[in-house]
Amino acid sequence: LAGMASYGNALLLDGVDTRDPEGGSAWTFFNHNLIEADQVSATVAR
Incomplete structure (x- = not known):
């Protein structure tokens, strides 16, 4: 998100x-x- 690489996203199942x-x-x-x-x-970091 917001320019982050795809590996920066989490896929959580029941945490x-x-x-x-x-x-x-x-x-x-x-x-x-x-x-x-x-x-x-x-989250947005500036």
Whole structure:
């Protein structure tokens, strides 16, 4: 977000980071229909 690389975004499932620790890409692939709610948060550094 705001010019940040894609590996700077977190994909959390029940609070657990599911990204590949080395590459930062999505590590797990799941059925998106299983998600009941989502939350997007951002910070702005100046």
